[in-house]
Amino acid sequence: MNFRKIWVPVGLAVLLFAAHQTYGWPGVAAVGGGIVMWLLLHFNRLMSVVRKASQQPIGYVASAVMLNAKLRPGVNMMHVVAMTRSLGKQMSPKGEQPEIFRWTDGSHSHVDCTFDHGRLASWELYRPKQDDAPAPAVEHTPTP
Numbered sequence: 001m002n003f004r005k006i007w008v009p010v011g012l013a014v015l016l017f018a019a020h021q022t023y024g025w026p027g028v029a030a031v032g033g034g035i036v037m038w039l040l041l042h043f044n045r046l047m048s049v050v051r052k053a054s055q056q057p058i059g060y061v062a063s064a065v066m067l068n069a070k071l072r073p074g075v076n077m078m079h080v081v082a083m084t085r086s087l088g089k090q091m092s093p094k095g096e097q098p099e100i101f102r103w104t105d106g107s108h109s110h111v112d113c114t115f116d117h118g119r120l121a122s123w124e125l126y127r128p129k130q131d132d133a134p135a136p137a138v139e140h141t142p143t144p
Contacts, residue, residue, distance in 0.1 A: 059089030064109035
């Protein structure tokens with residue numbers, strides 16, 4: 001069970017109660033204003049991330065290798081979308097846990113990220129195989 005969904009509202013209610021007990025209604029107004037400001041800051045960041053992600057193709061990242069290096073377990077989905085500036089392409093069925101999203105770069109390397117209840121659980125980098133044979137040389141014939 002996700003305790004953050006329970007403890008954050010309970011903590012805010014306790015904070016409001018303590019403000020009322022200490023300073024009365026002016027304390028509730030001050031703490032309530034602080035809570036509203038905190039919520040607006042989070043909402044503003046969410047909208048900024050979504051606006052930047054809407055300007056990129058779904059599932060695209062500039063470099064899958066760099067994304068692989070920057071990922072850390074436990075970060076939330078919004079943090080990963082902010083890093084990639086793109087929404088991931090969903091590879092798992094909708095509504096099932098864990099969710100798997102893919103980000104691909106221009107060299108066809110891709111990172112598959114597994115999110116468990118909105119938190120990054122694991123990720124895997126796939127890189128296409130490089131041919132060991134050198135590229136064929138282009139022969140130029142001199143023009144007469």
